[in-house]
Amino acid sequence: MANRIPESTVKRLSLYLRYLREFAEQGRETVSSEDLAVRGRTTAAQVRKDLSYFGSFGKRGFGYQVGELRDRLQQILGLERTWQVAIIGAGRIGAALFGYQGFRVQGFHIVAVFDRDQQKVGVEWGDQRIEDVARMEEVIGERGIEIVIVTTPAEVAQDVVDRAVRAGVQGILNFAPTKLVVSEEVSLKNVDMAIELEALSFALSNHGASAPR
Amino acid sequence: MANRIPESTVKRLSLYLRYLREFAEQGRETVSSEDLAVRGRTTAAQVRKDLSYFGSFGKRGFGYQVGELRDRLQQILGLERTWQVAIIGAGRIGAALFGYQGFRVQGFHIVAVFDRDQQKVGVEWGDQRIEDVARMEEVIGERGIEIVIVTTPAEVAQDVVDRAVRAGVQGILNFAPTKLVVSEEVSLKNVDMAIELEALSFALSNHGASAPR
DNA sequence: TATTGTGAAAGGGTTCACAGCG
DNA sequence: CGCTGTGAACCCTTTCACAATA
Numbered sequence: 001m002a003n004r005i006p007e008s009t010v011k012r013l014s015l016y017l018r019y020l021r022e023f024a025e026q027g028r029e030t031v032s033s034e035d036l037a038v039r040g041r042t043t044a045a046q047v048r049k050d051l052s053y054f055g056s057f058g059k060r061g062f063g064y065q066v067g068e069l070r071d072r073l074q075q076i077l078g079l080e081r082t083w084q085v086a087i088i089g090a091g092r093i094g095a096a097l098f099g100y101q102g103f104r105v106q107g108f109h110i111v112a113v114f115d116r117d118q119q120k121v122g123v124e125w126g127d128q129r130i131e132d133v134a135r136m137e138e139v140i141g142e143r144g145i146e147i148v149i150v151t152t153p154a155e156v157a158q159d160v161v162d163r164a165v166r167a168g169v170q171g172i173l174n175f176a177p178t179k180l181v182v183s184e185e186v187s188l189k190n191v192d193m194a195i196e197l198e199a200l201s202f203a204l205s206n207h208g209a210s211a212p213r
Numbered sequence: 214m215a216n217r218i219p220e221s222t223v224k225r226l227s228l229y230l231r232y233l234r235e236f237a238e239q240g241r242e243t244v245s246s247e248d249l250a251v252r253g254r255t256t257a258a259q260v261r262k263d264l265s266y267f268g269s270f271g272k273r274g275f276g277y278q279v280g281e282l283r284d285r286l287q288q289i290l291g292l293e294r295t296w297q298v299a300i301i302g303a304g305r306i307g308a309a310l311f312g313y314q315g316f317r318v319q320g321f322h323i324v325a326v327f328d329r330d331q332q333k334v335g336v337e338w339g340d341q342r343i344e345d346v347a348r349m350e351e352v353i354g355e356r357g358i359e360i361v362i363v364t365t366p367a368e369v370a371q372d373v374v375d376r377a378v379r380a381g382v383q384g385i386l387n388f389a390p391t392k393l394v395v396s397e398e399v400s401l402k403n404v405d406m407a408i409e410l411e412a413l414s415f416a417l418s419n420h421g422a423s424a425p426r
Numbered sequence: 427t428a429t430t431g432t433g434a435a436a437g438g439g440t441t442c443a444c445a446g447c448g
Numbered sequence: 449c450g451c452t453g454t455g456a457a458c459c460c461t462t463t464c465a466c467a468a469t470a
Contacts, residue, residue: 005419006439007412014411015392032451041392044451045441052453060447060452077411078418092312096305102390102407108414147413170420171413173406177315179228179254187416189409193386194315196402198227198290199220200360200384201321203400205291206218207383219461245429257429258463265431273430273469 009050013073015040016047020070032063082107083171084144088160089151090115090123090130093175097149098125111143116156133160140167147171154178222263226286228253229260233283245276295320296384297357301373302364303328303336303343306388310362311338324356329369346373353380360384367391 019039023031033044033051040047051057051069054076058064074080085108087094097103098110113125114133121132131139139145148164150157150172157176164172171187174180177194232252236244246260253260264270264282267289271277287293298321300307310316311323326338327346334345344352352358361377363370363385370389377385384400387393390407 004438008439010412010415011408013415014408017411018390034451041394043441045443046439048451048453049440056453058452061450062448063451076415078414079411083414083417092309096309097406099305100406103410106407106411108410146417147410171417173409173413177231181254185420187413189413191404191406191409193310193313193404194319195224195227196386196404197316197321197360198230198292198319199223200386200400200402201291201296202223202226202289204296204359204384207398217460221461247429256463258465259461261429261431262462269431271430271470274428275470276429 005053009053010077012040012042012046012050013077016050017070017073017077017079020066020073023066024070028066030063031066031069033058035063079107082109083147085110085147085149086112086114086136086140086143086145086164087149087151088114088133088136088164089153089176090117090120090125091151093151094149095125097151097175098128108147112139112145114139114160136160136163137167140164140169145169147173149173149175150180151175216266218266222266223290225253225255225259225263226290229263230283230286230290230292233279233286236279237283241279243276244279244282246271248276292320295322296360298323298360298362299325299327299349299353299356299358299377300362300364301327301346301349301377302366302389303330303333303338304364306364307362308338310364310388311341321360325352325358327352327373349373349376350380353377353382358382360386362386362388363393364388 016036019036020031033047036047037044057069057072085103087098087110090113094113098113103110110128113128113130114136115121115130116133120130123130146169148169150161152160154176157174157178158180161172161180161182165182165186169186172180172182172189174188174190177192180188182188229249232249233244246257249260250257270282270285300311300323303326307326311326316323323341326341326343327349328334328343329346333343336343359382361382363374365373367389370387370391371393374385374393374395378395378399382399385393385395385402387401387403390405393401395401
């Protein structure tokens with residue numbers, strides 16, 4: 001069980017979890033792999049293969065218990081616990097993420113916000129007071145911060161990440177448009193809006209030119 | 214040339230373009246596939262294969278002309294023209310994206326911002342006045358909007374996208390945490406922060422349990 | 427001589443098809 | 449009987465290795 005899981009499988013599990021919550025809200029008790037596939041625009045075989053990496057959760061001839069599968073996915077994804085999260089960079093993107101309630105629901109607790117701008121340090125954001133990034137290591141240690149969300153300018157992102165990792169951070173969600181280098185024990189995910197837009201530009205520029213239909 | 218290009222190749226081209234701009238700023242005239250590979254943490258063979266989908270731009274024994282390859286990539290990615298872009302949803306994420314200068318530089322011109330909240334309609338954001346989403350079709354037509362960035366709540370995202378597509382939009386960058394359905398002629402890219410965070414949670418929860426080292 | 431461009435091989439993820447089982 | 453779980457086939461992307469050549 002759980003040998004080497006494709007990244008794409010993990011992301012689909014997140015989606016299945018969303019759908020299971022929807023189904024649970026609607027009062028449904030069971031779903032088939034086909035139901036989940038239709039909801040997520042994938043195939044039933046894909047759903048079953050994704051789940052099979054972690055065990056067998058269904059009953060042949062019936063499908064899956066909605067509540068039970070939802071709970072198993074939450075457990076698999078590590079969402080039954082809470083995560084201590086910091087946002088580094090109190091600019092516009094930092095503010096947007098701080099305000100996004102979705103994180104809290106999932107057990108991601110934002111317990112610090114850092115900025116280097118002395119004008120911002122000390123300013124209150126909801127339940128947080130912006131900290132000086134100079135004190136980052138200290139605060140990471142004190143509050144047991146495990147994940148940082150990086151929303152700094154690209155030029156300083158690598159530096160703050162190196163410091164955060166040395167202070168004990170294990171996971172990084174990077175919004176800075178730069179490729180960060182981290183050691184293997186640290187998990188890194190990138191959200192790069194410029195790349196997505198450029199991929200869109202490419203697709204639009206090559207309508208029909210590349211696709212045979 | 215340009216038969217069927219992997220999505221991953223297109224995204225790497227965006228990165229190579231960034232690196233070429235850096236190299237150009239540093240005054241470098243030539244680069245090898247190895248130089249680009251080191252900069253982007255990939256392999257020289259990968260760089261050459263990616264480029265080979267579009268032609269041969271290098272000189273054997275020398276490498277590539279920095280300026281020339283940069284220009285070719287800009288052209289391939291459709292970045293030599295400008296794109297008319299609208300943001301749908303004037304909330305925190307919409308504001309963050311509106312303020313992000315990176316887009317403008319690349320030729321993505323934000324020429325409209327929509328919201329359904331009458332409190333926001335008419336408010337000025339920089340050079341834009343927030344429009345009522347009820348007028349969306351009209352404005353899309355008038356301003357020749359080709360791409361929309363969706364930052365609405367998940368519940369209404371599909372509806373506004375259907376309307377935008379009917380009004381002529383060809384590309385969608387979706388920040389709403391929901392899977393949108395669009396017809397094949399429309400290009401869709403998703404940025405789903407919740408999924409990225411959950412994938413991070415999974416990776417952190419399975420440190421060593423899944424990876425053999 | 428150094429580096430590109432590219433067929434061929436390898437690797438990894440998705441789809442298929444069906445045996446297994448409630 | 450119906451739907452799951454899964455080995456095998458398939459397909460797509462990456463890597464390899466080397467001939468081509470500026």
